Each structure stands twice: as structure tokens, then as C-alpha cells.
Amino acid sequence: MTTTTFERADSWIATPPSSQSESFLSAVLVVRRIVAEHHDRPSLVSRVACEVGAEIIENVRHSGEDLSSVELAERYETSRTPIREALLLLEKEGLVRIPQRRRPHVAVLDIAEVREIYRVRAVLFGAVASDAATLRTPEDLAALRELLARLSTAHDAQDLSAYLWANVEFYNRLTIAAHNATAKRILDSLLLRTLRLRRLSLSQPTRREKSMAHHVQLMSAIEEQDAPLADVLIRSNHLHALAVLEQIYADGGVPSPMRSRRRRRQAAAATE
Amino acid sequence: MTTTTFERADSWIATPPSSQSESFLSAVLVVRRIVAEHHDRPSLVSRVACEVGAEIIENVRHSGEDLSSVELAERYETSRTPIREALLLLEKEGLVRIPQRRRPHVAVLDIAEVREIYRVRAVLFGAVASDAATLRTPEDLAALRELLARLSTAHDAQDLSAYLWANVEFYNRLTIAAHNATAKRILDSLLLRTLRLRRLSLSQPTRREKSMAHHVQLMSAIEEQDAPLADVLIRSNHLHALAVLEQIYADGGVPSPMRSRRRRRQAAAATE
DNA sequence: ACAGGAATTTATGTCGACATAATTGAATGA
DNA sequence: TCATTCAATTATGTCGACATAAATTCCTGT
Numbered sequence: 001m002t003t004t005t006f007e008r009a010d011s012w013i014a015t016p017p018s019s020q021s022e023s024f025l026s027a028v029l030v031v032r033r034i035v036a037e038h039h040d041r042p043s044l045v046s047r048v049a050c051e052v053g054a055e056i057i058e059n060v061r062h063s064g065e066d067l068s069s070v071e072l073a074e075r076y077e078t079s080r081t082p083i084r085e086a087l088l089l090l091e092k093e094g095l096v097r098i099p100q101r102r103r104p105h106v107a108v109l110d111i112a113e114v115r116e117i118y119r120v121r122a123v124l125f126g127a128v129a130s131d132a133a134t135l136r137t138p139e140d141l142a143a144l145r146e147l148l149a150r151l152s153t154a155h156d157a158q159d160l161s162a163y164l165w166a167n168v169e170f171y172n173r174l175t176i177a178a179h180n181a182t183a184k185r186i187l188d189s190l191l192l193r194t195l196r197l198r199r200l201s202l203s204q205p206t207r208r209e210k211s212m213a214h215h216v217q218l219m220s221a222i223e224e225q226d227a228p229l230a231d232v233l234i235r236s237n238h239l240h241a242l243a244v245l246e247q248i249y250a251d252g253g254v255p256s257p258m259r260s261r262r263r264r265r266q267a268a269a270a271t272e
Numbered sequence: 273m274t275t276t277t278f279e280r281a282d283s284w285i286a287t288p289p290s291s292q293s294e295s296f297l298s299a300v301l302v303v304r305r306i307v308a309e310h311h312d313r314p315s316l317v318s319r320v321a322c323e324v325g326a327e328i329i330e331n332v333r334h335s336g337e338d339l340s341s342v343e344l345a346e347r348y349e350t351s352r353t354p355i356r357e358a359l360l361l362l363e364k365e366g367l368v369r370i371p372q373r374r375r376p377h378v379a380v381l382d383i384a385e386v387r388e389i390y391r392v393r394a395v396l397f398g399a400v401a402s403d404a405a406t407l408r409t410p411e412d413l414a415a416l417r418e419l420l421a422r423l424s425t426a427h428d429a430q431d432l433s434a435y436l437w438a439n440v441e442f443y444n445r446l447t448i449a450a451h452n453a454t455a456k457r458i459l460d461s462l463l464l465r466t467l468r469l470r471r472l473s474l475s476q477p478t479r480r481e482k483s484m485a486h487h488v489q490l491m492s493a494i495e496e497q498d499a500p501l502a503d504v505l506i507r508s509n510h511l512h513a514l515a516v517l518e519q520i521y522a523d524g525g526v527p528s529p530m531r532s533r534r535r536r537r538q539a540a541a542a543t544e
Numbered sequence: 545a546c547a548g549g550a551a552t553t554t555a556t557g558t559c560g561a562c563a564t565a566a567t568t569g570a571a572t573g574a
Numbered sequence: 575t576c577a578t579t580c581a582a583t584t585a586t587g588t589c590g591a592c593a594t595a596a597a598t599t600c601c602t603g604t
Contacts, residue, residue: 039372044558070585079559080586081353085360092364100311101565101586116454120396127395182388186458316588342555351589352556373556373595 023161027054030168030195034188035089048076049086056095056106057195064257067096067104094193107193108257111249114194115242121190122238124183125171126231132177133222133230140177141223147173148219155212163208164198170215174222200253201244210240295433299326302440302467306460307361320348321358328367328378329467336529339368339376366465379465380529383521386466387514393462394510396455397443398503404449405494405502412449413495419445420491427484435480436470442487446494472525473516482512 031053036046052072055061067087069080076083087104090096098104132140147170154162171191175184202208214237221229248254292300303325308318324344327333339359341352348355359376362368370376404412419442426434443463447456474480486509493501520526 038369041372043372068585081558084357084586085557088357088360097310100313100315103566103585113454116452119399119452120455120458123395123399124392127391180388180391182385182462183392186392190454340555353588356556357587375555375596 023165024054024058024060026161026165026168027057027195030054030165031057031192033172034185034192035093037185044076044078045082045085045089048072048078048083049089052086053090053093053095053192056090057192059196059199061106062255062257063106063108063196065106067106069104093189109193109196109254111246114197114245114249117190117194118238118242118245121187122235124187124190125175125238126235128175128178128180128183128187129218129222129230129234130227131180132174133225133227135179136177136222136225140173143173144170144177144219144222148215151212151215155208160199160202160208164202167198167202167211167215168195177222197245197248197254200248201241204244207241207244211237295437296326296330296332298433298437298440299329299467302326302437303329303464305444306457306464307365309457316348316350317354317357317361320344320350320355321361324358325362325365325367325464328362329464331468331471333378334527334529335378335380335468337378339378341376365461381465381468381526383518386469386517386521389462389466390510390514390517393459394507396459396462397447397510398507400447400450400452400455400459401490401494401502401506402499403452404446405497405499407451408449408494408497412445415445416442416449416491416494420487423484423487427480432471432474432480436474439470439474439483439487440467449494469517469520469526472520473513476516479513479516483509 028050032046032050035049035053036042039046052061052067061067069083069087072083072087073080087096087098091098091104091107095107096104097107136144147166150166151163151170154166168191171187175187178184202211214233218230218233218237221233300322304318304322307321307325308314311318324333324339333339341355341359344355344359345352359368359370363370363376363379367379368376369379408416419438422438423435423442426438440463443459447459450456474483486505490502490505490509493505
């Protein structure tokens with residue numbers, strides 16, 4: 001099942017998949033789901049958007065790093081027009097900033113914004129989980145149980161990446177069960193913005209422990225259709241996750257944005 | 273004060289302001305605030321986006337109507353590239369749909385989506401109002417009181433447009449007081465999507481009555497820093513507003529999307 | 545008269561080019 | 575040595591052109 005998942009990721013990026021890690025391919029798929037939501041067929045624009053977006057999420061491109069359209073056009077062997085559009089898609093999701101007449105760059109996530117995002121997510125996700133607990137079908141339950149099992153496996157194996165992506169999938173399934181596409185789109189977008197930090201926060205064993213326990217509790221609240229409990233659990237978990245991030249930021253655990261003189265573009269006149 | 277407001281709206285649209293109503297100029301400013309948030313200087317793209325966005329909100333362009341990029345490029349005497357970008361900005365706010373390889377068109381708002389939007393808004397706005405009630409400064413209070421007075425004046429004068437825009441400004445000021453830019457952006461975007469319908473719902477005198485009373489109550493909750501009350505009031509008001517819209521949709525009060533054969537483009541070779 | 549399909553028209557996605565703004569690098573002076 | 579100013583470089587915003595996909599029209603057969 002994960003296999004098919006990874007196979008299908010290839011068509012949404014431009015570079016050969018062999019060089020990519022599994023985590024990166026997961027990232028591509030998540031980005032695709034959110035940023036290329038309406039693009040049913042992989043187009044040039046969506047490929048670029050997915051790949052660059054995944055690179056940002058996977059911290060291949062760092063906070064504040066320049067995303068010059070000419071540089072990207074060279075790299076993807078296309079003109080600047082589709083690159084520009086791809087960057088606009090990523091800006092819409094908050095991964096990229098495009099100041100007028102200035103070079104686009106990877107958006108910088110300061111703690112103030114993270115705080116805001118987690119506050120909004122806590123409230124919205126609480127409501128969504130509440131609805132999901134009420135509306136969930138047997139199919140929803142089955143899917144969620146399976147994802148919980150995947151989560152548990154990853155947790156036992158201490159596999160950070162696997163845990164992270166299973167986590168994302170669990171929340172994804174949960175938001176689907178609530179049958180509110182608008183809420184889902186907003187939550188997805190907010191998730192995307194903070195995915196860069198998830199690895200940091202989940203790298204703490206105590207955090208992973210709490211997170212795992214939380215998911216078990218949440219699952220049972222949903223099974224028992226205890227909407228208020230699901231709401232409170234989600235909010236509490238978000239508060240805790242935020243506290244961890246606050247700590248990490250305070251300790252300087254988040255690499256500060258590059259004072260990006262852009263890296264010299266070594267004009268590789270190789271292709272001739 | 274409103275005078276300066278209207279004067280400044282001119283620079284964000286492309287056509288002469290003399291032909292525009294006051295309501296339309298208010299619409300332009302609201303669109304600008306949301307869609308051209310980061311564009312500090314009026315650029316070609318933002319002008320087009322603001323004007324077309326305002327036309328959608330003001331129902332000058334109807335649900336489902338085609339927005340061909342060549343047609344718009346002709347009208348604004350520019351090339352398709354900036355038009356395309358302007359349409360992308362409007363799509364990001366949900367006012368426009370751009371299917372791949374098909375003509376962009378004004379987004380269609382069905383009742384299911386309206387329901388979703390109001391649910392999300394109720395929850396998020398409740399939380400924001402709650403924060404605003406807690407955090408509000410004396411300046412916030414003064415500004416809100418003044419807007420409440422404007423609301424009351426418009427209400428007494430039975431001036432639908434004035435009431436509508438004062439309403440928008442009141443909520444805008446309220447979301448500012450909560451000091452959560454992320455939440456504000458989301459709420460603004462959701463508001464924009466439903467602004468087209470506001471006139472419908474507020475055209476009912478009973479609805480206006482309820483709305484006015486609601487604002488008075490809300491204002492006092494904020495003055496007294498009664499966060500839970502502010503939360504509940506907002507939610508309740510949104511539920512009521514939604515109920516009115518459900519009724520209007522059920523009665524067929526919302527013009528159904530044009531089966532838009534696009535209007536024949538009478539090639540006006542006038543400019544020679 | 546009408547439905548269905550081929551031919552024509554029109555729009556989109558992408559490209560390379562240009563003018564102009566921003567950025568880098570060099571040169572000057574304290 | 576460092577800050578400041580000016581020239582050179584590089585990137586952006588916009589444009590018109592082209593290939594190709596949709597939409598529309600026209601034509602044919604029933």
C-alpha cells in the first residue's frame with residue numbers, strides 16, 4: 001500500500017525518483033494533495049510546485065533562502081512563466097513569500113506565527129474532530145484504526161519519519177470524516193506551514209510518547225462518539241505541541257533564516 | 273473619513289471612479305485589503321484583481337460567468353500575463369475557479385459550501401471574538417463604538433449598503449483586536465466568499481433587526497471582557513445568518529449559475 | 545427540423561525578449 | 575579598516591508570438 005503511494009509520487013516531480021528518499025516522496029504527495037488540489041493531471045506547474053514545496057518541508061531549502069525564478073527555470077529546463085505560477089501556488093499555502101519586485105524566498109516561520117497557527121488549528125481541529133466523532137462511519141473507523149496501527153508500529157520502531165507521515169495521514173483521514181471540505185482545506189494549509197518544524201518537535205522522545213498516547217485516547221473518543229472529549233483532546237494536544245515548539249525556539253533550536261546572499265549561481269554551461 | 277477612504281480606492285482600480293457607486297468603491301477596498309494584502313503599492317495585477325473581485329462581490333459578474341483572459345486583457349488594455357496572475361489571486365480567495373485548460377469563471381457558491389463556510393466562521397470567529405474581548409485596548413473599544421454608531425445610523429436610515437459595509441468594518445476591527453493575523457486572514461477570506469450573499473440575507477428587515485441587536489450585545493460583552501459570552505453570541509449570530517441563507521436558497525432566491533455560453537465578444541474596434 | 549460529427553475558430557499554456565527596478569561589486573573618501 | 579556612493583550586473587514584470595487543447599460553428603444525414 002505504501003508502495004503504490006510512492007510509485008504514484010513520481011509523476012508529480014520533475015527529477016528522477018531514484019535519488020529521493022521515501023520521506024521526500026511522502027512530502028511530495030502531501031504537498032500535491034494540498035497545493036495542486038484542483039490539478040487532476042500533473043502539469044508542469046504542479047510538478048515544480050510539488051517538488052519545491054516538498055524541498056521546503058523537508059528542509060532541503062532553508063528559511064529565507066532565495067527562490068529566484070531564473071534559477072528555478074534553469075533547473076527545471078523551462079521558462080519563467082510556469083515557475084512564477086508555481087511559486088504563486090506555494091505562496092498561497094504560506095511556504096513562499098513573493099515581495100513585489102524582489103526575489104521570492106522560502107517563508108520564514110517565526111515563533112509568533114507558529115503560535116497563531118497552533119491557536120487556530122487547535123480551535124478548528126477541535127470542531128472538526130468533534131464533528132468527525134459524531135459523523136464517523138464504520139469505514140472511517142476502519143481506516144483510522146489502521147493508521148493508528150501504523151502509527152504504533154512506527155513508534156515502536158523509533159522511526160521518526162514513518163511516525164511523522166502516519167501522523168499526517170491520521171489527521172487527514174480524520175478531517176475527511178468530518179465532511180467539511182472548507183475546514184479541511186484550511187487545516188491542510190496550516191499543517192503544511194508547520195510541517196517543517198514537526199521533525200524538530202517529534203524528535204523529542206517524551207513528545208513522541210505523549211503524541212502516541214494522545215492518538216490512542218482520541219481514537220477511543222471517536223469510536224465512542226464522544227464529541228466533546230475529542231474536541232478537548234485535540235486542543236490539549238495542540239497546546240502541548242506548541243509548548244514544545246516554544247521551548248525549541250527559545251533554545252535556538254530553529255536555524256535562523258540565512259542572511260541569504262544567494263549562493264553564487266555557478267553558471268553550469270554543461271548542457272551543450 | 274469615508275471621503276478619504278473613497279478617494280484612496282481610485283488608485284486600486286483601472287477605470288474612472290466617476291462611474292462607480294460608493295458601494296462598489298467600498299467593495300474594492302475590502303477586496304484590496306484581502307487579496308492584495310502584501311502588495312503595498314498598487315500594481316497592474318492588483319488593480320485588475322481588485323476591480324474584478326469587487327465586480328464579483330457586487331454581483332456585476334454572476335455565478336459561473338466566464339472570465340476569459342483575452343477578454344479581460346482587452347478590457348484592461350494589457351497582456352494576458354498579469355490578467356492570469358490577477359485571476360490566480362482571486363482563485364486563492366475562492367472568488368474564481370480556474371480549471372486546467374478551461375476558461376476561468378466566477379466561482380459558484382452552492383448551499384453546501386455556504387454551510388461549511390458558516391460553520392468554520394462560527395467556530396473561528398467565536399475564538400477570535402473571545403480573544404478580542406480579553407485583549408481589547410481602549411483604542412479598540414473606541415474604534416468599535418464608533419463603528420457600532422455607524423451601524424446604528426445605517427440601520428435607522430434603512431440604508432442596506434451602508435449597513436453592510438459598516439458591518440464588514442466592525443468585524444474587521446474586531447479581528448484586529450484579537451491580535452492573530454493568521455486567524456484574521458482566514459476569516460477575511462471566508463468573508464469575501466460570502467459577501468456576494470450578504471445583501472440577500474440583510475435585505476430581510478427581520479434579519480437586519482436581529483443583526484443590529486446582536487452587535488449591541490456583542491459590543492457590551494467586549495466592553496465587559498466577557499469572553500465566553502462574546503464567543504456564544506458570535507456563534508449564535510452565525511447560525512441564524514446561515515438559517516436565513518438556507519431559506520433563501522430553498523426558495524430559489526439565489527440566481528442559478530448562467531449556463532454561460534459566453535456573451536458574444538462584440539469586437540469593439542473603437543480605439544483607433 | 546433535429547442530432548451528431550468534422551471543420552473552424554478561439555482560448556490556454558508556454559516561450560523568449562525587452563524595459564526597468566533591485567542587487568551586487570567596485571571605487572572613493574574618511 | 576570601514577562606510578558610502580556610483581557603475582555594472584542580474585532579476586523581475588510585462589509583452590507578443592506560437593503550439594495545442596477547447597469551444598463553437600457548420601455541415602451532413604436521417
